[in-house]
Amino acid sequence: MVNCKSLFFVLIPFLFGCIEQEEDQFFTGSASDVEKRFHYRDIHNITLSLSQLNKVIDETGFAPIFKGQFSLENTQQGPFEKAWVAFTINILVANKIIASIQRAGVLQDHKMDVQFQHNLPKFGLSEEQVTIKVTPVAWMPSYPLSISRDER
DSSP: OHHHHHHHHHHHHHHHSSSSOSOOSEEEEEEETTTTOOEOGGGOOOEEEEEEEEEEEESSSSOOOEEEEEEEEEETOOSSSSEEEEEEEEETTEEEEEEEEEEEEETTTTTEEEEEEEEEESHHHHHHHGEEEEEEEEEETBHHHHHOOOOO
């Protein structure tokens, strides 16, 4: 009888895990078969604002180097002060991608500063000719992420 009681106490947590909950925790519902996408709750969506974009071209060496930096900020100031985010930085010259840099990092107090550099294909380019596009990948734990440009 003593063995049965200990087995009962071991199995109780597993049985509670099998109980169906009335409300979905992460998703608002399943999409139709045509769309095949999940719909997350608003708390799981995060939008970062890209600001303070600085571009510098260094032509003092043997090859020109493009140096850039920007800030990403969670303007919603949601419940997640720290979040791991992943994104891609595309460097374009004349609307052609010359570099695609994958980055990931941690937002601290809803903000992250990013610095990067890459060699340019030729001398004589100005900062205005180089375009930066930041595209989101995801944020931990794999929820949707979007990035908008702050035009301040």
